[in-house]
Amino acid sequence: xxxxxxxxxxxxxxxxxxxxxxxxxxxxxxxxxxxxxxxxxxxxxxxxxxxxxxxxxxxxxxxxxxxxxxxxxxxxxxxxxxxxxxxxxxxxxxxxxxxxxxxxxxxxxxxxxxxxxxxxxxxxxxxxxxxxxxxxxxxxxxxxxxxxxxxxxxxxxxxxxxxx
Amino acid sequence: xxxxxxxxxxxxxxxxxxxxxxxxxxxxxxxxxxxxxxxxxxxxxxxxxxxxxxxxxxxxxxxxxxxxxxxxxxxxxxxxxxxxxxxxxxxxxxxxxxxxxxxxxxxxxxxxxxxxxxxxxxxxxxxxxxxxxxxxxxxxxxxxxxxxxxxxxxxxxxxxxxxxxxxxxxxxxxxxxxxxxxxxxxxxxxxxxxxxxxxxxxxxxxxxxxxxxxxxxxxxxxxxxxxxxxxxxxxxxxxxxxxxxxxxxxxxxxxxxxxxxxxxxxxxxxxxxxxxxxxxxxxxxxxxxxxxxxxxxxxxxxxxxxxxxxxxxxxxxxxxxxxxxxxxxxxxxxxxxxxxxxxxxxxxxxxxxxxxxxxxxxxxxxxxxxx
Numbered sequence: 001x002x003x004x005x006x007x008x009x010x011x012x013x014x015x016x017x018x019x020x021x022x023x024x025x026x027x028x029x030x031x032x033x034x035x036x037x038x039x040x041x042x043x044x045x046x047x048x049x050x051x052x053x054x055x056x057x058x059x060x061x062x063x064x065x066x067x068x069x070x071x072x073x074x075x076x077x078x079x080x081x082x083x084x085x086x087x088x089x090x091x092x093x094x095x096x097x098x099x100x101x102x103x104x105x106x107x108x109x110x111x112x113x114x115x116x117x118x119x120x121x122x123x124x125x126x127x128x129x130x131x132x133x134x135x136x137x138x139x140x141x142x143x144x145x146x147x148x149x150x151x152x153x154x155x156x157x158x159x160x161x162x163x164x
Numbered sequence: 165x166x167x168x169x170x171x172x173x174x175x176x177x178x179x180x181x182x183x184x185x186x187x188x189x190x191x192x193x194x195x196x197x198x199x200x201x202x203x204x205x206x207x208x209x210x211x212x213x214x215x216x217x218x219x220x221x222x223x224x225x226x227x228x229x230x231x232x233x234x235x236x237x238x239x240x241x242x243x244x245x246x247x248x249x250x251x252x253x254x255x256x257x258x259x260x261x262x263x264x265x266x267x268x269x270x271x272x273x274x275x276x277x278x279x280x281x282x283x284x285x286x287x288x289x290x291x292x293x294x295x296x297x298x299x300x301x302x303x304x305x306x307x308x309x310x311x312x313x314x315x316x317x318x319x320x321x322x323x324x325x326x327x328x329x330x331x332x333x334x335x336x337x338x339x340x341x342x343x344x345x346x347x348x349x350x351x352x353x354x355x356x357x358x359x360x361x362x363x364x365x366x367x368x369x370x371x372x373x374x375x376x377x378x379x380x381x382x383x384x385x386x387x388x389x390x391x392x393x394x395x396x397x398x399x400x401x402x403x404x405x406x407x408x409x410x411x412x413x414x415x416x417x418x419x420x421x422x423x424x425x426x427x428x429x430x431x432x433x434x435x436x437x438x439x440x441x442x443x444x445x446x447x448x449x450x451x452x453x454x455x456x457x458x459x460x461x462x463x464x465x466x467x468x469x470x471x472x473x474x475x476x477x478x479x480x481x482x483x484x485x486x487x488x489x490x491x492x493x494x495x496x497x498x499x500x501x502x503x504x505x506x507x508x509x510x511x512x513x514x515x516x517x518x519x520x521x522x523x524x525x526x527x528x529x530x531x532x533x534x535x
Contacts, residue, residue, distance in 0.1 A: 074203040088207035090200055090319030090327045110393025113325030115336035118313050
């Protein structure tokens with residue numbers, strides 16, 4: 001087995017961690033393991049590295065899926081994306097959004113913002129948010145064959161759209 | 165005025181107190197924000213970084229919430245020693261200390277709101293409080309953020325919330341953290357279980373100076389990992405709840421050690437007192453681990469009326485930049501000279517503490533016995 005970091009040397013350090021009921025494995029050569037602190041039992045950064053590592057892999061898969069995209073505002077490319085795990089500018093989030101959602105799913109509670117909203121954007125945001133929630137609840141109700149709730153939600157959505 | 169003159173002395177900084185501060189050293193909430201139209205600092209050209217800096221610095225400096233007396237400076241104007249002192253006071257990150265032209269810092273008089281300009285994001289605004297005061301820190305920084313939003317347009321999307329250079333900060337851009345002193349759990353060998361349990365709740369446990377650092381002196385930092393998909397309040401409340409549980413576990417661990425192994429506890433505390441009071445050369449790592457036991461001794465009443473601010477001061481003053489600052493020549497000390505000077509400072513300070521009184525531990529235990 002080769003080291004998953006340098007992909008050159010034989011992997012001699014194997015770390016398995018269970019977090020969020022998911023098993024994460026790291027196979028590294030001695031040099032990379034030292035570099036990334038895997039051979040230090042007192043290193044609390046392991047979770048960080050694993051999180052970052054998972055993200056980098058997802059990012060790689062995602063950028064392969066979207067092809068050779070680049071941001072027309074800041075020139076950020078999928079290669080930059082892969083290398084740093086970071087984005088170049090606000091506009092990048094629109095450009096790379098297709099691949100991004102799968103990355104965000106591994107990192108966050110949900111892929112939709114539910115926190116603070118700048119004052120000017122409040123009403124539009126809350127409207128979209130509410131509609132999204134209702135639609136989601138409707139899908140759940142249908143899947144569970146709870147037609148009573150589904151009918152109620154359908155009416156609510158209709159009323160909400162009419163009031164917009 | 166230099167930042168060293170602006171900051172209160174270490175002795176005064178350590179007098180700050182808050183709820184649960186026997187175990188929670190400090191609470192912090194930071195928000196990551198970016199300008200809508202300028203690329204993020206990590207990807208921007210120098211001219212763009214300077215543009216962001218010149219846009220943001222005046223707006224942050226003129227925030228009335230920060231009060232009239234502030235310290236604001238470009239990072240290239242700060243000497244290396246001053247930057248390191250700011251890191252040791254937990255006011256800026258180690259990453260930010262490495263920044264130069266195009267990055268800056270704004271700090272208020274109370275030293276409880278600190279803004280980093282052009283760190284990984286255009287703005288990292290943070291509020292700090294002594295003890296367990298996450299809600300207060302969140303409210304303070306929420307107000308600063310709202311005031312800033314009236315002046316500058318932040319990068320925001322309905323879908324993803326506040327946009328950040330790293331997707332791990334996306335959404336709320338919030339990082340809620342607390343610094344904990346957990347010698348009881350370390351001695352009881354329960355700390356790894358606690359760390360694992362906390363990790364499972366989606367929280368990270370790190371060492372003294374954040375990401376990738378060791379837990380020196382039994383000090384651990386707990387913070388949220390997830391920033392998207394949950395309102396700020398929920399994140400703050402969740403961490404608060406977890407911290408209250410950790411506090412309870414730490415208190416129980418201390419009590420059960422006192423009950424079952426008072427000699428082990430006294431041995432650690434007594435040896436720490438002995439070494440700190442009599443060594444002639446000591447590394448910062450060794451010093452911090454010993455000061456941790458001294459602080460535990462103070463918490464348990466082994467050192468009479470010695471205030472815990474004294475041990476906190478020892479901890480801070482053992483750090484390299486603070487040592488150098490205290491040196492009469494203020495010149496760059498080599499690591500050997502630093503160990504000598506650290507030992508001298510610790511000897512002088514420890515001599516102010518009365519020798520440990522075992523009755524404080526053993527006596528308390530006897531009260532509960534039937535005799």
